[in-house]
Amino acid sequence: MARAYQDRPEDRSDSHLSERRQRSLARVRRLARWLDSSVYVPFLRTRVGLDAAIGLLPVVGDFAGVVLSALSVGEAVRLRAPRPVVGRMLRNLGIDFVIxxxxVVGDLADIYWKATTRNLRELENWLDQPPERPRARWPQAVMLGGGVLLAAGLSWWLVDATL
Known part of the structure; x- marks a missing residue:
């Protein structure tokens, strides 16, 4: 899945985008590289990043990974991405967190799911479309994001209460 992004040339032509959008996209690309693919692991034949490393810490690591990955969703909202794009990005984060x-299974899934890279592809695909009147619905985005954070906090509380 993440290979499709890695095979893309780094020198993509983003000249059709405004300077503000180019800077936002560059931030999300850096974030995706650091969180999902900063180090090559030969015996796994894939690249891993900070998300997989901090995901080794039970619950706290997964929560921290989701919070860091949520920065990509924040950039999409700042760029006024449409609700379906933001929704798919939040879905990627939710799947990453729950798995x-x-x-053990979750730690392996962190290596291969790469939610931030998936969110980068969502953002790139949306930005590559011809411009139309984009609009983000802040209340829905905030509610979805709040729901992800609430689920994370609830699971943290449940794990803490059982220990």
């Missing part, structure tokens, strides 16, 4: 909570 990451499962011991």
């Amino acid at each position: 990451g909570l499962v011991p």
Whole structure:
């Protein structure tokens, strides 16, 4: 899945984008590289990043990974991405968080799911479309984001209460 992004040339032509959008896209690209693909692991034949490393810490690591990955969603909202794009990005984060909570399986899933890279592709695909009147619906985006954070906090509380 993440290979499709890695095979893309780094010198993509973003000249059709405004300077503000180019800077936002560059921030999300850096974030995706650091969180999902900063180090090559030969025996796994893939690249891993900070998300997989901090995901090794039970619950806290997964929560921190989701918070860091949520920065990509924040950039999409700042760029006024349409609700379906923001929704798909939040779905990617939710899947990453929920699967990451499962011991061992979640750690392996963190290596291959790469939510921030998926969100980068969503953002790039939206920005590559011909411009139309983009609008983000802040209340829905805030509610969806709040729901992800609420689920994260609730799961943290449940794990803490059982220990």
